[in-house]
Amino acid sequence: MPLAPTTREELKKLYNALADRVLEPGDPVYVAQVNQDGADAIEEIATEIDWQQGGGVCLFTGQRGTGKSTELKRLKKRLETLGAVVFYADLAEFMLLTKEVEISDFLISIAGAMSEQVLQRYGKSPGDVGYWDRFRAFLETKVELKEVTAKLGAADIKAALKSDPDFKRQVQEAARGHVAQLVQDAHGFLAESVNFVRQQAGDKDRKVVLLVDSVERIRGVGSEAMAVYESVRNLFFGHAEHLRVPLLHIVYTIPPYLSVLAAGAGTLMGGAVARRLVSTHIFKDRSRDGDPQGLAVLRQVIAARYPTWDKLFTAEALDKLAMSSGGDLREFFRLIRLCLPAVRDDSQLPLSIGAVRPAENAARNEMLPIPADHLAWLRRITKTHDTCLEKDADLPVLAHSLDNRLVLNYRNGSDWYDVHPLLRDVVDNHGSTGA
Incomplete structure (x- = not known):
């Protein structure tokens, strides 16, 4: 029979229930088993920070779709229960992520992000001067840098670093002769921020943590690809010691390829080990055979968002989409959503294995051709x-x-x-x- 209005509404509900979004701690649709395959990376990072003395670095990685941003939210909540003051910074708001990165613009962006977070929370900045104003004053003391920013205000510098490739390059080139001073100034501001937060909390030993998200999104495009990836390696290997900030605990999200690009870089940051989120193991170890336990986890994920999914998909079809997704949660949701607009008749439901093949073909074609x-x-x-x-x-x-x-x-x-x-x-x- 033709698609009934009530059926169309149910398809719409499932479609929207699987929309890509970052989950807040305590969200009822969160399924812990997705990212806790024998270990809990978030609990390990939280414990490490709780035990660290005098600041430190932790590294967190995983492919897109594995839930890093959701897990960072959980990390923030967990650290706060341990008594830490935690700030979150999305680097995409401060840096142009498709061009080469250097220690100069990287630290400028982090200090600027910290400055804005502190101002937002407490209504004022350490020393009553935000980092962007402080950085502009620093630029005014250097002839090469003064020429770059003579016509820019503090707010303009932030915007230009994010969106203007030429300005980003000019700052990098001019800053190369002053790296030590720039690092010292950025570190100094971040340390002052820690002491300021501790004063606000009335606790001289309060841990202060900065979660730096979206570093993993730095990626090259076209002929510039190799140069961008090399710059990431140089940042985390050649300048590893500059990524540690006195008093401040920092968690960097890093690209999943960094362990290949710069193996051992974490040892230069005080022994940091990259905790990694991986795809749900819907296949048995190093095989193409389905793993019932992993498939059950993904069924649980769908049930948490839409309990009556079995009215729209057979169990076999849902498992087929799970296996076709490779256990990548974002890809799993996308494949299910691709199936729904094609339903034209109530008699098609629940969708069979054959009915989901067009969605699989569409997703495959997006990845082709391959050289x-x-x-x-x-x-x-x-x-x-x-x-x-x-x-x-x-x-x-x-x-x-x-x-x-x-x-x-x-x-x-x-x-x-x-x-x-x-x-x-x-x-x-x-x-x-x-x-």
Whole structure:
């Protein structure tokens, strides 16, 4: 029979229930098992910060769609229950993330973000001068930097760093001769901010934490890709000591490719180890066989958002979409949503495995075509379940593949990699031709 208005309304409810959003702590649709496969990265980071003395660095990573921003919200809440004062900064609001990054504009952005957060919470800044005004005054003392910003006010500097590639480059070039002073000034402001917050709290030992989100979104485009990725490596490896700030505890979200780009960089930040979120292990260890436990977790996720999902999908069809998503939560939601507008008749429901194939095909086509040399590399990943990175020149390919989920990261006891399930036939067929 034709689609009834009540059925259309139910499809709409499910569609909207799966809209991409960051969950706040305590949200009833949050399912802890998604990101707690034998370990709780958030609890580990919170404990480490609680035990750290005098400030420190923690690193947090994961592919897009694994729930990093939601988990950072949970981390903020957990640290606050431990007595810390916690600030959150989205670096995307302060930096242009598609161009090379240097320690100068990175620290400027972090100090500026901290300044705005403190002002928003307490109504005033340390020393009654915000960082953007302080930074502009610093620029005025250096001839090279003064020429760059002579016509800009403090607010203009922030906006230009975020949106003007030429201005960002000019600041970087001019700052290279004054890195030590710039780092000292940024560190000094951040330390003053910690002491200011402690004064407001009436506790000279209160821990102050800054969560720096969106660092993982720094990525190169086109011919500039390698230069951008190299700049990220240099930031976290060559300038690791500058990323530690006296008195302040900082959590940096980092790109998932950084462990390959700059292995061991965390040791230069006081022994920081990157805690990683991975895709839900819907496959058994290093195989293509479905894992009933992981599939049950994803069914639980859908049930939390829409308890009567079985009226719209058979269990087999939902599991098929789960496996086609590779266990990536955002991709899982997207595949389900792709199925819903195509329903035209009540008799189609619940949707079968055959009925969800058009959505899978649409998602697959978005990832194609793939160059032959990339397909050969992807095929090696399917055989070894490693990144198979042979030389630095291949780093942009790896970063692109992780960013765009052509390759997914799993953990069944230990970490392993595989190509996106929707690409398996394409990759396997390429290998069978002898390419």
